[in-house]
Amino acid sequence: MAVGHPLDPYLRTDRIPTMWCPGCGLGVVLGTLLRAIDRRIKEGLLKREHIAFVGGIGCTARMTLYPLFDSAHVIHGRAIPFALAVKVVKPEMKMIVVGGDGDIAAIGGNHILHAIRRNADILVVMVNNMIYGMTGGQLAPTTPRGLYTTTTPYGNPEKEINMVKLAAALGANYVARGSITHPHLLEQVFYKALVKQGLAFIEVLSTCPEIFGRHIGLRNPVDLYTELKKRVVVKTKPSVDESDYDWEKGFVIGEFVEKDEPGYIEIYRKYISKAFGGGEE
Amino acid sequence: MRYEYLTGNIAIAEASITAGLKFYAGYPITPTSDIFEYLAKELPKHGGHVIQFEDEIASINAVIGASWACAKSMTATSGPGFSLMLEALSLAVITETPLVVAYVMRTGPSTGVPTRSGQYDVLQSTYGFHGGLVIPVLAPSTPQEAYDLTIRAFNISEMLRTPVVLLSDAVIAHTYGKVAIRERSEVDLIDRTKPSVPPDAYKPYDPVNGLVPPMACFGEGYNVLVESLTHDERGYYAPRTDVQRRLMWRLYKKIVENSGKLFDYSSTYLDDCDYALVSYGSTALTANVAAKLLREKGYRACSVKLKTLFPVYEDGIVNLLRGVKKVFVVENNLGLYYRELRGVIRDKEVVSVPLIDLDVPLPQEVVEVIKEWL
Amino acid sequence: MRLEILIAGRGGQGILLLGHILGRAIAKHTNLHILGSEIYAAETRGGDSRVDLVVADREEDADFIKVMRADIALFMHQLQLDAYRDLVRDGAVVFLDKSNVSSVPQRNWRIYLEPYTDIAEKEIGTSRVANLVALGHIVKVTSIVPPGAIEDVIKEVVSKEWVDINIKAFRYFTQR
Ligand SMILES: Cc1ncc(C[n+]2csc(CCOP(=O)(O)OP(=O)(O)O)c2C)c(N)n1
Numbered sequence: 001m002a003v004g005h006p007l008d009p010y011l012r013t014d015r016i017p018t019m020w021c022p023g024c025g026l027g028v029v030l031g032t033l034l035r036a037i038d039r040r041i042k043e044g045l046l047k048r049e050h051i052a053f054v055g056g057i058g059c060t061a062r063m064t065l066y067p068l069f070d071s072a073h074v075i076h077g078r079a080i081p082f083a084l085a086v087k088v089v090k091p092e093m094k095m096i097v098v099g100g101d102g103d104i105a106a107i108g109g110n111h112i113l114h115a116i117r118r119n120a121d122i123l124v125v126m127v128n129n130m131i132y133g134m135t136g137g138q139l140a141p142t143t144p145r146g147l148y149t150t151t152t153p154y155g156n157p158e159k160e161i162n163m164v165k166l167a168a169a170l171g172a173n174y175v176a177r178g179s180i181t182h183p184h185l186l187e188q189v190f191y192k193a194l195v196k197q198g199l200a201f202i203e204v205l206s207t208c209p210e211i212f213g214r215h216i217g218l219r220n221p222v223d224l225y226t227e228l229k230k231r232v233v234v235k236t237k238p239s240v241d242e243s244d245y246d247w248e249k250g251f252v253i254g255e256f257v258e259k260d261e262p263g264y265i266e267i268y269r270k271y272i273s274k275a276f277g278g279g280e281e
Numbered sequence: 282m283r284y285e286y287l288t289g290n291i292a293i294a295e296a297s298i299t300a301g302l303k304f305y306a307g308y309p310i311t312p313t314s315d316i317f318e319y320l321a322k323e324l325p326k327h328g329g330h331v332i333q334f335e336d337e338i339a340s341i342n343a344v345i346g347a348s349w350a351c352a353k354s355m356t357a358t359s360g361p362g363f364s365l366m367l368e369a370l371s372l373a374v375i376t377e378t379p380l381v382v383a384y385v386m387r388t389g390p391s392t393g394v395p396t397r398s399g400q401y402d403v404l405q406s407t408y409g410f411h412g413g414l415v416i417p418v419l420a421p422s423t424p425q426e427a428y429d430l431t432i433r434a435f436n437i438s439e440m441l442r443t444p445v446v447l448l449s450d451a452v453i454a455h456t457y458g459k460v461a462i463r464e465r466s467e468v469d470l471i472d473r474t475k476p477s478v479p480p481d482a483y484k485p486y487d488p489v490n491g492l493v494p495p496m497a498c499f500g501e502g503y504n505v506l507v508e509s510l511t512h513d514e515r516g517y518y519a520p521r522t523d524v525q526r527r528l529m530w531r532l533y534k535k536i537v538e539n540s541g542k543l544f545d546y547s548s549t550y551l552d553d554c555d556y557a558l559v560s561y562g563s564t565a566l567t568a569n570v571a572a573k574l575l576r577e578k579g580y581r582a583c584s585v586k587l588k589t590l591f592p593v594y595e596d597g598i599v600n601l602l603r604g605v606k607k608v609f610v611v612e613n614n615l616g617l618y619y620r621e622l623r624g625v626i627r628d629k630e631v632v633s634v635p636l637i638d639l640d641v642p643l644p645q646e647v648v649e650v651i652k653e654w655l
Numbered sequence: 656m657r658l659e660i661l662i663a664g665r666g667g668q669g670i671l672l673l674g675h676i677l678g679r680a681i682a683k684h685t686n687l688h689i690l691g692s693e694i695y696a697a698e699t700r701g702g703d704s705r706v707d708l709v710v711a712d713r714e715e716d717a718d719f720i721k722v723m724r725a726d727i728a729l730f731m732h733q734l735q736l737d738a739y740r741d742l743v744r745d746g747a748v749v750f751l752d753k754s755n756v757s758s759v760p761q762r763n764w765r766i767y768l769e770p771y772t773d774i775a776e777k778e779i780g781t782s783r784v785a786n787l788v789a790l791g792h793i794v795k796v797t798s799i800v801p802p803g804a805i806e807d808v809i810k811e812v813v814s815k816e817w818v819d820i821n822i823k824a825f826r827y828f829t830q831r
């Protein structure tokens with residue numbers, strides 16, 4: 001019998017290997033996230049049957065296919081309202097939304113905006129590979145300006161979105177940026193975010209060698225990984241002003257916001273119980 | 282049971298509470314906002330949740346999520362909002378998620394006349410989403426029917442694990458009527474079947490011996506998979522023709538093979554009838570009175586009100602109309618449901634009576650049109 | 656038995672409230688069946704305000720939401736009397752607010768002409784309850800619903816500080 005991986009208890013092992021390309025950064029994201037979950041479960045702070053993954057559509061959203069938890073692989077951009085509704089009905093749930101930069105910041109932009117505004121009790125993991133991976137290399141709102149993509153064949157004229165700044169401005173309880181080039185730090189921000197109430201937003205810089213790598217001439221996963229790592233600057237408690245999203249100048253990673261404002265569910269339940277003394281039937 | 286004097290919209294809201302609604306998500310739109318506002322006030326008293334989302338897309342996706350958290354869920358909207366919900370309704374179909382959409386039609390296309398009525402969206406209500414399957418559609422024509430059919434819509438959605446559309450319109454929305462409101466204990470309520478096997482043996486899309494799989498919810502330890510991709514019984518993506526065929530046929534059959542069970546109608550004078558005026562929704566009121574006026578003039582006319590529009594119960598409809606000579610399909614649009622019936626009734630003439638009226642069409646107008654054909 | 660009731664006036668005359676109270680009393684406090692609809696041009700004063708009720712002892716006869724041949728009609732203003740009088744059948748019982756109606760058409764109606772608005776203003780204290788004065792007259796003449804049922808409904812739907820004065824207005828005719 002093959003020796004199992006320590007994370008096997010959290011995986012639908014019959015679905016492994018994943019559909020991801022060799023060298024894709026998404027494996028690191030899933031691995032670090034599951035390790036963080038494992039630590040929280042062992043600490044008794046999370047209950048396994050109360051953890052759920054929700055994803056839209058994209059390579060990143062397919063992360064919902066593999067963990068052995070309640071999972072929903074829904075439609076492009078709409079994971080957040082699904083997750084929030086589950087949380088409202090079953091507040092004991094820990095809702096984890098995983099999505100690509102297109103899934104979360106483009107088509108799902110309106111939902112992330114309002115989820116943050118509400119401080120909805122969801123952990124949102126946005127994997128930023130700076131491209132639409134699943135559909136073959138089209139422009140993402142995170143694609144660096146000037147880059148050639150399949151839908152900007154003359155160069156991307158658009159300014160990139162900085163989701164860290166957006167999340168901070170709208171009042172998320174926890175805002176961090178991590179990178180698959182720094183897995184220990186990534187696991188640590190997941191670990192922290194998993195027990196936050198309110199909205200926790202984590203942008204994960206990731207590598208898509210198959211598509212993004214090809215666009216910038218770094219098709220080899222190791223080359224792309226090395227290139228990204230060069231551009232990542234680790235800081236302890238950086239300010240939001242240091243979160244600038246700039247391929248040329250590099251990306252600061254770290255925890256930009258850490259607050260403990262009451263989350264949506266707590267406030268919502270407070271109003272209901274004020275009106276009805278409990279609110280439950 | 283008690284009697285109330287309610288509009289069609291409030292009857293829907295009251296019925297949803299009776300049916301056990303636990304989650305309502307919506308985005309305000311005329312002529313449905315009073316359903317939303319009423320539930321916002323009343324549902325929390327019954328332990329339910331009402332949330333205004335950022336748009337209709339979020340609302341319907343939230344309704345799907347809540348249903349997977351075990352809550353009976355609903356939203357209400359009209360044409361512009363329903364159009365935004367279509368992609369997610371397709372998700373609800375493939376994931377077999379019980380939910381109810383109260384679709385209160387208003388005058389279209391586009392923003393049309395937001396406060397006024399029409400039945401232009403009758404085909405969209407079931408054919409609008411992508412994927413070529415059928416969503417059950419029920420159509421009330423009075424506040425009492427709005428109440429009764431809302432409860433039925435919840436029952437069908439739970440029984441068949443499907444979204445159900447309750448298709449009303451702006452006329453019924455604001456029509457007042459005497460409504461018998463029942464207590465929870467006075468109605469037959471159906472709840473989704475829960476799995477009878479332990480979590481490790483559970484397959485979320487395995488219909489076991491029938492057509493409808495038992496449904497576990499989030500948070501119960503079943504490691505549920507909600508999957509928008511073509512999936513096998515486990516919920517695993519399976520891009521294979523055999524799996525696609527199996528899934529499509531089962532999703533189709535679980536609705537269509539229950540056509541008879543889902544069928545509901547009422548009629549007047551049908552056993553003494555040459556000319557049947559078939560209609561639905563608010564226009565069924567018009568057709569019914571028009572049939573009476575025609576009888577007063579000596580014609581053997583009758584009216585048939587269809588309360589289930591989809592799935593089309595082909596045998597049942599043919600059988601119902603076997604004794605009549607001519608069928609008139611009366612509707613407040615350019616003759617949409619007529620196309621459905623024309624395809625089903627092949628042994629006699631089927632005539633479309635397309636009306637365009639911002640309000641309930643008047644019976645006299647229908648009489649004038651039909652008299653030409655008698 | 657099947658009755659069509661038409662109630663019409665100008666916005667601000669309390670037509671919708673009158674119609675709602677009557678409809679609700681019939682639905683909740685009699686064995687009759689009822690369907691009804693409302694029209695209001697705009698929520699502001701001045702435009703058309705109209706309530707149509709179809710009342711029947713058998714459910715299948717409460718079959719429409721618009722009046723086509725009214726058996727009972729109330730017109731609170733000349734404008735609506737002129738606009739809708741063709742919806743009223745011969746032999747109908749018609750109530751007219753003499754305070755706002757100057758020219759009564761030559762019709763084969765049973766007409767009750769009373770100055771509801773003046774009565775409300777002088778006898779009850781405010782013209783705002785002219786609608787309830789008129790409703791009292793309809794109930795008194797037609798006996799379509801027990802007066803007590805109307806009073807119960809007034810208590811349910813009218814805000815507290817207005818209940819007494821509305822009941823007083825309603826009783827102007829019912830208790831005479
Ligand atoms: C409504 C809708 N529009 C478009 C698509 C096609 N689509 C699938 S994934 C995707 C973008 C994926 O990019 P991203 O979210 O960044 O995820 P990645 O694959 O890069 O992880 C698109 C446009 C879709 N599935 N649904």
Ligand code: SF4
Nearest residue numbers: 020021024059133208
């Ligand atoms: S296309 Fe890119 S993001 Fe998608 S699996 Fe391949 S490498 Fe990863």
Ligand SMILES: [Mg+2]
Nearest residue numbers: 100101131133
């Ligand atoms: Mg991407």
